[in-house]
Amino acid sequence: MTWLAIFLIVVGLFFLVVGSIGILRFPDVFSRAHALSLTDSLGAVFVLAGLAVYEGFTFNFLRIVVVLLLIYLMNPVISHATLRAAYRSGLRPTGEKDK
Amino acid sequence: MNSFFFFVLTTLIALMLVYLYRVVRGPSIYDRVLGLNGISTKAIVVLLVIGTMFERVDMFVDISTGYAILNLVGALAIAKFLEEQGAQEK
Amino acid sequence: MKIFPVIALFVLWLVLSASYDLIHVVMGIVTAAIVVWINPTAAPSTRKFSWLSAIGYMPWLFGRVLKSGFHVSKLILDPALPIKPELLHYKTNLRSNGELVVLGNSITLTPGTITVEVAPGELIVHAIDAPSQKDLVSGVLDDKVGRLFPMKERDK
Known part of the structure:
Protein backbone atom coordinates (compact mmCIF):
# COMPACT_ATOMS: atom_id res chain seq x y z
CA MET A 1 0.00 0.00 0.00
CA THR A 2 2.85 2.36 0.86
CA TRP A 3 4.52 1.65 -2.45
CA LEU A 4 1.32 2.41 -4.33
CA ALA A 5 1.11 5.72 -2.44
CA ILE A 6 4.72 6.57 -3.30
CA PHE A 7 4.09 5.69 -6.96
CA LEU A 8 0.99 7.93 -7.15
CA ILE A 9 2.78 10.84 -5.45
CA VAL A 10 5.77 10.54 -7.80
CA VAL A 11 3.46 10.54 -10.86
CA GLY A 12 1.76 13.64 -9.45
CA LEU A 13 5.10 15.36 -8.89
CA PHE A 14 6.05 14.59 -12.50
CA PHE A 15 2.93 16.35 -13.78
CA LEU A 16 3.49 19.28 -11.38
CA VAL A 17 7.07 19.74 -12.64
CA VAL A 18 5.97 19.50 -16.30
CA GLY A 19 3.21 22.05 -15.68
CA SER A 20 5.70 24.46 -14.12
CA ILE A 21 8.01 24.09 -17.12
CA GLY A 22 5.01 24.77 -19.34
CA ILE A 23 4.05 27.91 -17.49
CA LEU A 24 7.58 29.21 -18.10
CA ARG A 25 7.80 28.21 -21.77
CA PHE A 26 4.38 28.96 -23.28
CA PRO A 27 4.07 32.25 -25.14
CA ASP A 28 0.71 33.76 -24.07
CA VAL A 29 -1.88 33.65 -21.32
CA PHE A 30 -4.22 31.25 -23.15
CA SER A 31 -1.53 28.58 -23.60
CA ARG A 32 -0.30 29.07 -20.04
CA ALA A 33 -3.77 28.19 -18.81
CA HIS A 34 -3.31 24.78 -20.46
CA ALA A 35 -0.17 24.18 -18.40
CA LEU A 36 -2.10 25.25 -15.32
CA SER A 37 -4.93 22.83 -16.06
CA LEU A 38 -2.31 20.08 -16.44
CA THR A 39 -0.95 20.78 -12.96
CA ASP A 40 -4.37 21.10 -11.38
CA SER A 41 -6.34 18.27 -12.87
CA LEU A 42 -3.54 15.72 -12.96
CA GLY A 43 -0.65 16.75 -10.70
CA ALA A 44 -2.47 17.87 -7.57
CA VAL A 45 -5.06 15.12 -7.92
CA PHE A 46 -2.45 12.35 -8.17
CA VAL A 47 -0.58 13.67 -5.11
CA LEU A 48 -3.82 13.86 -3.12
CA ALA A 49 -4.81 10.35 -4.26
CA GLY A 50 -1.43 9.11 -3.06
CA LEU A 51 -1.97 10.73 0.33
CA ALA A 52 -5.46 9.20 0.56
CA VAL A 53 -4.08 5.73 -0.21
CA TYR A 54 -1.36 6.25 2.40
CA GLU A 55 -3.99 7.12 5.02
CA GLY A 56 -5.88 3.88 4.36
CA PHE A 57 -9.64 3.50 4.33
CA THR A 58 -10.63 5.63 7.31
CA PHE A 59 -12.54 8.88 7.65
CA ASN A 60 -9.36 10.71 6.65
CA PHE A 61 -9.58 8.98 3.26
CA LEU A 62 -13.05 10.48 2.74
CA ARG A 63 -11.85 13.92 3.88
CA ILE A 64 -9.03 13.94 1.34
CA VAL A 65 -11.48 12.78 -1.35
CA VAL A 66 -13.72 15.76 -0.51
CA VAL A 67 -10.78 18.15 -1.06
CA LEU A 68 -9.97 16.32 -4.32
CA LEU A 69 -13.53 16.76 -5.61
CA LEU A 70 -13.41 20.41 -4.56
CA ILE A 71 -10.27 20.90 -6.69
CA TYR A 72 -11.96 19.18 -9.63
CA LEU A 73 -15.01 21.43 -9.37
CA MET A 74 -13.24 24.74 -8.67
CA ASN A 75 -10.18 24.94 -10.87
CA PRO A 76 -12.00 24.84 -14.23
CA VAL A 77 -14.26 27.63 -12.96
CA ILE A 78 -11.28 29.82 -12.02
CA SER A 79 -9.37 29.35 -15.28
CA HIS A 80 -12.54 29.86 -17.31
CA ALA A 81 -13.35 33.11 -15.44
CA THR A 82 -9.81 34.45 -15.88
CA LEU A 83 -9.69 33.59 -19.58
CA ARG A 84 -13.14 35.04 -20.19
CA ALA A 85 -11.98 38.30 -18.60
CA ALA A 86 -8.90 38.24 -20.84
CA TYR A 87 -10.99 37.52 -23.94
CA ARG A 88 -13.61 40.18 -23.23
CA SER A 89 -11.00 42.85 -22.58
CA GLY A 90 -9.59 42.26 -26.04
CA LEU A 91 -6.65 39.93 -25.55
CA ARG A 92 -6.28 37.36 -28.36
CA PRO A 93 -3.98 34.33 -28.58
CA THR A 94 -0.79 34.79 -30.59
CA GLY A 95 -0.74 33.08 -33.96
CA GLU A 96 -4.51 32.69 -33.93
CA LYS A 97 -6.45 31.70 -37.00
CA ASP A 98 -10.09 32.29 -36.19
CA LYS A 99 -12.47 29.91 -37.90
CA MET B 1 8.49 7.76 4.82
CA ASN B 2 9.06 11.03 6.64
CA SER B 3 12.07 11.89 4.51
CA PHE B 4 10.04 11.13 1.38
CA PHE B 5 7.35 13.59 2.49
CA PHE B 6 10.08 16.11 3.19
CA PHE B 7 11.33 15.66 -0.38
CA VAL B 8 7.78 16.19 -1.70
CA LEU B 9 7.42 19.38 0.35
CA THR B 10 10.72 20.77 -0.90
CA THR B 11 9.80 20.06 -4.52
CA LEU B 12 6.38 21.68 -4.12
CA ILE B 13 7.88 24.83 -2.62
CA ALA B 14 10.49 25.03 -5.39
CA LEU B 15 7.63 24.80 -7.91
CA MET B 16 5.80 27.58 -6.09
CA LEU B 17 8.86 29.78 -6.70
CA VAL B 18 8.48 29.13 -10.45
CA TYR B 19 4.88 30.36 -10.27
CA LEU B 20 6.03 33.33 -8.21
CA TYR B 21 8.35 34.26 -11.07
CA ARG B 22 5.29 34.28 -13.36
CA VAL B 23 3.38 36.44 -10.87
CA VAL B 24 6.17 39.01 -10.60
CA ARG B 25 7.25 39.14 -14.25
CA GLY B 26 4.05 38.13 -16.07
CA PRO B 27 3.49 40.38 -19.07
CA SER B 28 -0.27 40.77 -18.61
CA ILE B 29 -2.33 40.98 -15.45
CA TYR B 30 -4.10 37.70 -16.32
CA ASP B 31 -0.78 35.85 -16.14
CA ARG B 32 -0.45 37.12 -12.60
CA VAL B 33 -3.92 35.89 -11.67
CA LEU B 34 -3.24 32.46 -13.18
CA GLY B 35 0.08 32.26 -11.35
CA LEU B 36 -1.63 33.06 -8.04
CA ASN B 37 -4.18 30.33 -8.76
CA GLY B 38 -1.39 27.82 -9.35
CA ILE B 39 0.32 28.86 -6.11
CA SER B 40 -2.85 28.36 -4.10
CA THR B 41 -3.49 24.90 -5.60
CA LYS B 42 0.00 23.93 -4.52
CA ALA B 43 -0.58 25.47 -1.10
CA ILE B 44 -3.60 23.15 -0.64
CA VAL B 45 -1.42 20.15 -1.52
CA VAL B 46 1.37 21.36 0.78
CA LEU B 47 -1.05 21.70 3.70
CA LEU B 48 -2.32 18.15 3.20
CA VAL B 49 1.22 16.75 2.93
CA ILE B 50 2.14 18.52 6.19
CA GLY B 51 -0.98 17.05 7.77
CA THR B 52 -0.04 13.54 6.68
CA MET B 53 3.50 14.07 8.00
CA PHE B 54 2.30 15.07 11.47
CA GLU B 55 -0.60 12.54 11.39
CA ARG B 56 -3.21 15.27 11.93
CA VAL B 57 -4.96 15.17 8.53
CA ASP B 58 -8.38 15.78 10.12
CA MET B 59 -7.23 19.23 11.24
CA PHE B 60 -5.34 20.20 8.10
CA VAL B 61 -8.17 19.15 5.77
CA ASP B 62 -10.35 21.86 7.34
CA ILE B 63 -7.65 24.48 6.78
CA SER B 64 -7.10 23.47 3.16
CA THR B 65 -10.85 23.39 2.42
CA GLY B 66 -11.17 26.92 3.76
CA TYR B 67 -8.14 27.98 1.74
CA ALA B 68 -9.60 26.46 -1.43
CA ILE B 69 -12.95 28.22 -1.01
CA LEU B 70 -11.30 31.58 -0.23
CA ASN B 71 -9.14 31.13 -3.32
CA LEU B 72 -12.24 30.47 -5.46
CA VAL B 73 -14.07 33.55 -4.20
CA GLY B 74 -11.00 35.76 -4.54
CA ALA B 75 -10.19 34.61 -8.06
CA LEU B 76 -13.79 35.05 -9.21
CA ALA B 77 -13.91 38.57 -7.72
CA ILE B 78 -10.66 39.55 -9.46
CA ALA B 79 -11.86 38.10 -12.77
CA LYS B 80 -15.19 39.92 -12.50
CA PHE B 81 -13.45 43.20 -11.66
CA LEU B 82 -11.01 42.90 -14.58
CA GLU B 83 -13.82 42.01 -16.94
CA GLU B 84 -15.67 45.21 -16.17
CA GLN B 85 -12.62 47.43 -15.82
CA GLY B 86 -10.83 46.21 -18.94
CA ALA B 87 -7.12 45.65 -18.82
CA GLN B 88 -5.30 48.86 -18.03
CA GLU B 89 -2.03 47.00 -18.11
CA LYS B 90 -1.30 44.87 -21.14
CA MET C 1 -38.68 21.41 2.70
CA LYS C 2 -36.85 18.80 0.64
CA ILE C 3 -35.23 16.00 2.59
CA PHE C 4 -32.53 14.93 0.12
CA PRO C 5 -30.40 18.14 0.30
CA VAL C 6 -30.56 18.04 4.10
CA ILE C 7 -29.21 14.49 4.15
CA ALA C 8 -26.47 15.34 1.61
CA LEU C 9 -25.30 18.38 3.61
CA PHE C 10 -25.43 16.39 6.85
CA VAL C 11 -23.25 13.62 5.38
CA LEU C 12 -20.77 16.29 4.26
CA TRP C 13 -20.77 17.64 7.84
CA LEU C 14 -20.15 14.16 9.25
CA VAL C 15 -17.25 13.59 6.88
CA LEU C 16 -15.58 16.93 7.55
CA SER C 17 -16.21 17.24 11.29
CA ALA C 18 -13.78 15.23 13.36
CA SER C 19 -15.94 14.76 16.46
CA TYR C 20 -19.00 12.54 16.79
CA ASP C 21 -20.47 13.37 20.22
CA LEU C 22 -24.15 14.31 20.57
CA ILE C 23 -23.84 18.11 20.53
CA HIS C 24 -21.85 18.20 17.27
CA VAL C 25 -24.17 15.78 15.45
CA VAL C 26 -27.26 17.75 16.51
CA MET C 27 -25.56 20.98 15.45
CA GLY C 28 -24.90 19.38 12.06
CA ILE C 29 -28.55 18.45 11.51
CA VAL C 30 -29.74 21.92 12.58
CA THR C 31 -27.20 23.70 10.34
CA ALA C 32 -28.06 21.55 7.30
CA ALA C 33 -31.77 22.21 7.83
CA ILE C 34 -31.19 25.99 8.15
CA VAL C 35 -29.09 26.07 4.96
CA VAL C 36 -31.81 24.26 2.99
CA TRP C 37 -34.51 26.44 4.55
CA ILE C 38 -32.93 29.77 3.52
CA ASN C 39 -32.15 28.52 -0.02
CA PRO C 40 -35.50 27.09 -1.10
CA THR C 41 -35.02 27.50 -4.87
CA ALA C 42 -31.32 26.72 -5.19
CA ALA C 43 -31.76 23.97 -7.76
CA PRO C 44 -28.80 23.86 -10.17
CA SER C 45 -30.89 22.67 -13.09
CA THR C 46 -34.54 22.07 -13.78
CA ARG C 47 -33.70 19.06 -15.92
CA LYS C 48 -33.58 15.56 -14.54
CA PHE C 49 -30.06 14.35 -13.77
CA SER C 50 -29.27 10.67 -14.17
Whole structure:
Protein backbone atom coordinates (compact mmCIF):
# COMPACT_ATOMS: atom_id res chain seq x y z
CA MET A 1 0.00 0.00 0.00
CA THR A 2 2.85 2.36 0.86
CA TRP A 3 4.52 1.65 -2.45
CA LEU A 4 1.32 2.41 -4.33
CA ALA A 5 1.11 5.72 -2.44
CA ILE A 6 4.72 6.57 -3.30
CA PHE A 7 4.09 5.69 -6.96
CA LEU A 8 0.99 7.93 -7.15
CA ILE A 9 2.78 10.84 -5.45
CA VAL A 10 5.77 10.54 -7.80
CA VAL A 11 3.46 10.54 -10.86
CA GLY A 12 1.76 13.64 -9.45
CA LEU A 13 5.10 15.36 -8.89
CA PHE A 14 6.05 14.59 -12.50
CA PHE A 15 2.93 16.35 -13.78
CA LEU A 16 3.49 19.28 -11.38
CA VAL A 17 7.07 19.74 -12.64
CA VAL A 18 5.97 19.50 -16.30
CA GLY A 19 3.21 22.05 -15.68
CA SER A 20 5.70 24.46 -14.12
CA ILE A 21 8.01 24.09 -17.12
CA GLY A 22 5.01 24.77 -19.34
CA ILE A 23 4.05 27.91 -17.49
CA LEU A 24 7.58 29.21 -18.10
CA ARG A 25 7.80 28.21 -21.77
CA PHE A 26 4.38 28.96 -23.28
CA PRO A 27 4.07 32.25 -25.14
CA ASP A 28 0.71 33.76 -24.07
CA VAL A 29 -1.88 33.65 -21.32
CA PHE A 30 -4.22 31.25 -23.15
CA SER A 31 -1.53 28.58 -23.60
CA ARG A 32 -0.30 29.07 -20.04
CA ALA A 33 -3.77 28.19 -18.81
CA HIS A 34 -3.31 24.78 -20.46
CA ALA A 35 -0.17 24.18 -18.40
CA LEU A 36 -2.10 25.25 -15.32
CA SER A 37 -4.93 22.83 -16.06
CA LEU A 38 -2.31 20.08 -16.44
CA THR A 39 -0.95 20.78 -12.96
CA ASP A 40 -4.37 21.10 -11.38
CA SER A 41 -6.34 18.27 -12.87
CA LEU A 42 -3.54 15.72 -12.96
CA GLY A 43 -0.65 16.75 -10.70
CA ALA A 44 -2.47 17.87 -7.57
CA VAL A 45 -5.06 15.12 -7.92
CA PHE A 46 -2.45 12.35 -8.17
CA VAL A 47 -0.58 13.67 -5.11
CA LEU A 48 -3.82 13.86 -3.12
CA ALA A 49 -4.81 10.35 -4.26
CA GLY A 50 -1.43 9.11 -3.06
CA LEU A 51 -1.97 10.73 0.33
CA ALA A 52 -5.46 9.20 0.56
CA VAL A 53 -4.08 5.73 -0.21
CA TYR A 54 -1.36 6.25 2.40
CA GLU A 55 -3.99 7.12 5.02
CA GLY A 56 -5.88 3.88 4.36
CA PHE A 57 -9.64 3.50 4.33
CA THR A 58 -10.63 5.63 7.31
CA PHE A 59 -12.54 8.88 7.65
CA ASN A 60 -9.36 10.71 6.65
CA PHE A 61 -9.58 8.98 3.26
CA LEU A 62 -13.05 10.48 2.74
CA ARG A 63 -11.85 13.92 3.88
CA ILE A 64 -9.03 13.94 1.34
CA VAL A 65 -11.48 12.78 -1.35
CA VAL A 66 -13.72 15.76 -0.51
CA VAL A 67 -10.78 18.15 -1.06
CA LEU A 68 -9.97 16.32 -4.32
CA LEU A 69 -13.53 16.76 -5.61
CA LEU A 70 -13.41 20.41 -4.56
CA ILE A 71 -10.27 20.90 -6.69
CA TYR A 72 -11.96 19.18 -9.63
CA LEU A 73 -15.01 21.43 -9.37
CA MET A 74 -13.24 24.74 -8.67
CA ASN A 75 -10.18 24.94 -10.87
CA PRO A 76 -12.00 24.84 -14.23
CA VAL A 77 -14.26 27.63 -12.96
CA ILE A 78 -11.28 29.82 -12.02
CA SER A 79 -9.37 29.35 -15.28
CA HIS A 80 -12.54 29.86 -17.31
CA ALA A 81 -13.35 33.11 -15.44
CA THR A 82 -9.81 34.45 -15.88
CA LEU A 83 -9.69 33.59 -19.58
CA ARG A 84 -13.14 35.04 -20.19
CA ALA A 85 -11.98 38.30 -18.60
CA ALA A 86 -8.90 38.24 -20.84
CA TYR A 87 -10.99 37.52 -23.94
CA ARG A 88 -13.61 40.18 -23.23
CA SER A 89 -11.00 42.85 -22.58
CA GLY A 90 -9.59 42.26 -26.04
CA LEU A 91 -6.65 39.93 -25.55
CA ARG A 92 -6.28 37.36 -28.36
CA PRO A 93 -3.98 34.33 -28.58
CA THR A 94 -0.79 34.79 -30.59
CA GLY A 95 -0.74 33.08 -33.96
CA GLU A 96 -4.51 32.69 -33.93
CA LYS A 97 -6.45 31.70 -37.00
CA ASP A 98 -10.09 32.29 -36.19
CA LYS A 99 -12.47 29.91 -37.90
CA MET B 1 8.49 7.76 4.82
CA ASN B 2 9.06 11.03 6.64
CA SER B 3 12.07 11.89 4.51
CA PHE B 4 10.04 11.13 1.38
CA PHE B 5 7.35 13.59 2.49
CA PHE B 6 10.08 16.11 3.19
CA PHE B 7 11.33 15.66 -0.38
CA VAL B 8 7.78 16.19 -1.70
CA LEU B 9 7.42 19.38 0.35
CA THR B 10 10.72 20.77 -0.90
CA THR B 11 9.80 20.06 -4.52
CA LEU B 12 6.38 21.68 -4.12
CA ILE B 13 7.88 24.83 -2.62
CA ALA B 14 10.49 25.03 -5.39
CA LEU B 15 7.63 24.80 -7.91
CA MET B 16 5.80 27.58 -6.09
CA LEU B 17 8.86 29.78 -6.70
CA VAL B 18 8.48 29.13 -10.45
CA TYR B 19 4.88 30.36 -10.27
CA LEU B 20 6.03 33.33 -8.21
CA TYR B 21 8.35 34.26 -11.07
CA ARG B 22 5.29 34.28 -13.36
CA VAL B 23 3.38 36.44 -10.87
CA VAL B 24 6.17 39.01 -10.60
CA ARG B 25 7.25 39.14 -14.25
CA GLY B 26 4.05 38.13 -16.07
CA PRO B 27 3.49 40.38 -19.07
CA SER B 28 -0.27 40.77 -18.61
CA ILE B 29 -2.33 40.98 -15.45
CA TYR B 30 -4.10 37.70 -16.32
CA ASP B 31 -0.78 35.85 -16.14
CA ARG B 32 -0.45 37.12 -12.60
CA VAL B 33 -3.92 35.89 -11.67
CA LEU B 34 -3.24 32.46 -13.18
CA GLY B 35 0.08 32.26 -11.35
CA LEU B 36 -1.63 33.06 -8.04
CA ASN B 37 -4.18 30.33 -8.76
CA GLY B 38 -1.39 27.82 -9.35
CA ILE B 39 0.32 28.86 -6.11
CA SER B 40 -2.85 28.36 -4.10
CA THR B 41 -3.49 24.90 -5.60
CA LYS B 42 0.00 23.93 -4.52
CA ALA B 43 -0.58 25.47 -1.10
CA ILE B 44 -3.60 23.15 -0.64
CA VAL B 45 -1.42 20.15 -1.52
CA VAL B 46 1.37 21.36 0.78
CA LEU B 47 -1.05 21.70 3.70
CA LEU B 48 -2.32 18.15 3.20
CA VAL B 49 1.22 16.75 2.93
CA ILE B 50 2.14 18.52 6.19
CA GLY B 51 -0.98 17.05 7.77
CA THR B 52 -0.04 13.54 6.68
CA MET B 53 3.50 14.07 8.00
CA PHE B 54 2.30 15.07 11.47
CA GLU B 55 -0.60 12.54 11.39
CA ARG B 56 -3.21 15.27 11.93
CA VAL B 57 -4.96 15.17 8.53
CA ASP B 58 -8.38 15.78 10.12
CA MET B 59 -7.23 19.23 11.24
CA PHE B 60 -5.34 20.20 8.10
CA VAL B 61 -8.17 19.15 5.77
CA ASP B 62 -10.35 21.86 7.34
CA ILE B 63 -7.65 24.48 6.78
CA SER B 64 -7.10 23.47 3.16
CA THR B 65 -10.85 23.39 2.42
CA GLY B 66 -11.17 26.92 3.76
CA TYR B 67 -8.14 27.98 1.74
CA ALA B 68 -9.60 26.46 -1.43
CA ILE B 69 -12.95 28.22 -1.01
CA LEU B 70 -11.30 31.58 -0.23
CA ASN B 71 -9.14 31.13 -3.32
CA LEU B 72 -12.24 30.47 -5.46
CA VAL B 73 -14.07 33.55 -4.20
CA GLY B 74 -11.00 35.76 -4.54
CA ALA B 75 -10.19 34.61 -8.06
CA LEU B 76 -13.79 35.05 -9.21
CA ALA B 77 -13.91 38.57 -7.72
CA ILE B 78 -10.66 39.55 -9.46
CA ALA B 79 -11.86 38.10 -12.77
CA LYS B 80 -15.19 39.92 -12.50
CA PHE B 81 -13.45 43.20 -11.66
CA LEU B 82 -11.01 42.90 -14.58
CA GLU B 83 -13.82 42.01 -16.94
CA GLU B 84 -15.67 45.21 -16.17
CA GLN B 85 -12.62 47.43 -15.82
CA GLY B 86 -10.83 46.21 -18.94
CA ALA B 87 -7.12 45.65 -18.82
CA GLN B 88 -5.30 48.86 -18.03
CA GLU B 89 -2.03 47.00 -18.11
CA LYS B 90 -1.30 44.87 -21.14
CA MET C 1 -38.68 21.41 2.70
CA LYS C 2 -36.85 18.80 0.64
CA ILE C 3 -35.23 16.00 2.59
CA PHE C 4 -32.53 14.93 0.12
CA PRO C 5 -30.40 18.14 0.30
CA VAL C 6 -30.56 18.04 4.10
CA ILE C 7 -29.21 14.49 4.15
CA ALA C 8 -26.47 15.34 1.61
CA LEU C 9 -25.30 18.38 3.61
CA PHE C 10 -25.43 16.39 6.85
CA VAL C 11 -23.25 13.62 5.38
CA LEU C 12 -20.77 16.29 4.26
CA TRP C 13 -20.77 17.64 7.84
CA LEU C 14 -20.15 14.16 9.25
CA VAL C 15 -17.25 13.59 6.88
CA LEU C 16 -15.58 16.93 7.55
CA SER C 17 -16.21 17.24 11.29
CA ALA C 18 -13.78 15.23 13.36
CA SER C 19 -15.94 14.76 16.46
CA TYR C 20 -19.00 12.54 16.79
CA ASP C 21 -20.47 13.37 20.22
CA LEU C 22 -24.15 14.31 20.57
CA ILE C 23 -23.84 18.11 20.53
CA HIS C 24 -21.85 18.20 17.27
CA VAL C 25 -24.17 15.78 15.45
CA VAL C 26 -27.26 17.75 16.51
CA MET C 27 -25.56 20.98 15.45
CA GLY C 28 -24.90 19.38 12.06
CA ILE C 29 -28.55 18.45 11.51
CA VAL C 30 -29.74 21.92 12.58
CA THR C 31 -27.20 23.70 10.34
CA ALA C 32 -28.06 21.55 7.30
CA ALA C 33 -31.77 22.21 7.83
CA ILE C 34 -31.19 25.99 8.15
CA VAL C 35 -29.09 26.07 4.96
CA VAL C 36 -31.81 24.26 2.99
CA TRP C 37 -34.51 26.44 4.55
CA ILE C 38 -32.93 29.77 3.52
CA ASN C 39 -32.15 28.52 -0.02
CA PRO C 40 -35.50 27.09 -1.10
CA THR C 41 -35.02 27.50 -4.87
CA ALA C 42 -31.32 26.72 -5.19
CA ALA C 43 -31.76 23.97 -7.76
CA PRO C 44 -28.80 23.86 -10.17
CA SER C 45 -30.89 22.67 -13.09
CA THR C 46 -34.54 22.07 -13.78
CA ARG C 47 -33.70 19.06 -15.92
CA LYS C 48 -33.58 15.56 -14.54
CA PHE C 49 -30.06 14.35 -13.77
CA SER C 50 -29.27 10.67 -14.17
CA TRP C 51 -26.87 9.61 -11.39
CA LEU C 52 -26.48 6.18 -12.99
CA SER C 53 -24.89 7.60 -16.15
CA ALA C 54 -22.75 9.92 -14.02
CA ILE C 55 -21.06 6.88 -12.45
CA GLY C 56 -20.06 5.73 -15.92
CA TYR C 57 -19.19 9.23 -17.13
CA MET C 58 -16.63 10.13 -14.47
CA PRO C 59 -14.11 7.29 -15.12
CA TRP C 60 -14.43 7.92 -18.87
CA LEU C 61 -13.68 11.62 -18.32
CA PHE C 62 -10.70 10.77 -16.11
CA GLY C 63 -9.27 8.43 -18.74
CA ARG C 64 -9.63 11.18 -21.31
CA VAL C 65 -7.96 13.71 -18.98
CA LEU C 66 -5.07 11.28 -18.46
CA LYS C 67 -4.63 10.68 -22.20
CA SER C 68 -4.59 14.33 -23.16
CA GLY C 69 -2.44 15.10 -20.11
CA PHE C 70 0.29 12.87 -21.50
CA HIS C 71 -0.18 14.51 -24.90
CA VAL C 72 0.25 18.03 -23.47
CA SER C 73 3.26 16.90 -21.38
CA LYS C 74 4.89 15.66 -24.57
CA LEU C 75 4.24 19.05 -26.18
CA ILE C 76 5.77 20.92 -23.23
CA LEU C 77 8.88 18.74 -23.03
CA ASP C 78 9.48 18.93 -26.80
CA PRO C 79 12.39 21.37 -27.37
CA ALA C 80 10.72 22.81 -30.50
CA LEU C 81 7.39 23.57 -28.68
CA PRO C 82 5.15 22.51 -31.62
CA ILE C 83 1.92 24.24 -30.56
CA LYS C 84 -0.75 25.68 -32.84
CA PRO C 85 -3.14 27.68 -30.64
CA GLU C 86 -6.56 28.17 -32.13
CA LEU C 87 -9.90 29.64 -31.06
CA LEU C 88 -12.71 27.53 -32.41
CA HIS C 89 -16.39 28.37 -32.31
CA TYR C 90 -17.98 25.11 -31.25
CA LYS C 91 -21.64 24.58 -32.03
CA THR C 92 -23.47 22.33 -29.59
CA ASN C 93 -27.08 21.27 -29.41
CA LEU C 94 -27.16 21.34 -25.60
CA ARG C 95 -29.22 24.27 -24.32
CA SER C 96 -30.04 24.02 -20.61
CA ASN C 97 -27.82 25.47 -17.88
CA GLY C 98 -26.93 22.16 -16.27
CA GLU C 99 -25.77 20.63 -19.54
CA LEU C 100 -23.68 23.69 -20.43
CA VAL C 101 -22.03 23.69 -16.98
CA VAL C 102 -21.08 20.01 -17.22
CA LEU C 103 -19.88 20.40 -20.82
CA GLY C 104 -17.80 23.53 -20.11
CA ASN C 105 -16.31 22.05 -16.97
CA SER C 106 -15.34 18.85 -18.77
CA ILE C 107 -13.74 20.79 -21.62
CA THR C 108 -11.73 22.94 -19.23
CA LEU C 109 -10.65 19.99 -17.05
CA THR C 110 -9.10 18.30 -20.06
CA PRO C 111 -5.61 19.67 -20.67
CA GLY C 112 -5.39 21.01 -24.21
CA THR C 113 -8.85 22.57 -24.45
CA ILE C 114 -10.29 25.45 -22.42
CA THR C 115 -13.73 27.05 -22.58
CA VAL C 116 -13.34 30.79 -23.07
CA GLU C 117 -16.91 31.97 -23.64
CA VAL C 118 -20.26 30.27 -23.13
CA ALA C 119 -23.60 31.03 -24.74
CA PRO C 120 -26.57 28.68 -25.22
CA GLY C 121 -25.72 26.60 -28.27
CA GLU C 122 -22.24 28.01 -28.88
CA LEU C 123 -18.96 27.74 -27.00
CA ILE C 124 -15.68 29.46 -27.83
CA VAL C 125 -12.95 26.93 -27.08
CA HIS C 126 -9.21 27.56 -27.05
CA ALA C 127 -7.37 24.45 -28.24
CA ILE C 128 -3.62 24.14 -28.12
CA ASP C 129 -3.17 21.96 -31.19
CA ALA C 130 -5.07 19.78 -33.67
CA PRO C 131 -5.00 16.34 -31.92
CA SER C 132 -6.45 17.73 -28.69
CA GLN C 133 -9.54 19.01 -30.53
CA LYS C 134 -10.32 15.59 -31.93
CA ASP C 135 -12.76 14.32 -29.26
CA LEU C 136 -14.53 17.65 -29.18
CA VAL C 137 -15.03 18.13 -32.91
CA SER C 138 -16.18 14.54 -33.43
CA GLY C 139 -19.04 15.22 -30.99
CA VAL C 140 -18.30 12.35 -28.56
CA LEU C 141 -18.28 14.64 -25.52
CA ASP C 142 -21.50 16.34 -26.61
CA ASP C 143 -23.21 12.97 -26.89
CA LYS C 144 -21.99 11.75 -23.49
CA VAL C 145 -23.06 14.93 -21.67
CA GLY C 146 -26.44 14.79 -23.38
CA ARG C 147 -26.95 11.29 -22.00
CA LEU C 148 -26.41 12.59 -18.44
CA PHE C 149 -29.58 14.66 -18.73
CA PRO C 150 -32.29 12.39 -20.11
CA MET C 151 -35.20 14.15 -21.78
CA LYS C 152 -38.48 14.19 -19.94
CA GLU C 153 -41.57 13.55 -22.01
CA ARG C 154 -42.81 17.13 -21.91
CA ASP C 155 -39.40 18.60 -22.89
CA LYS C 156 -39.50 17.01 -26.32
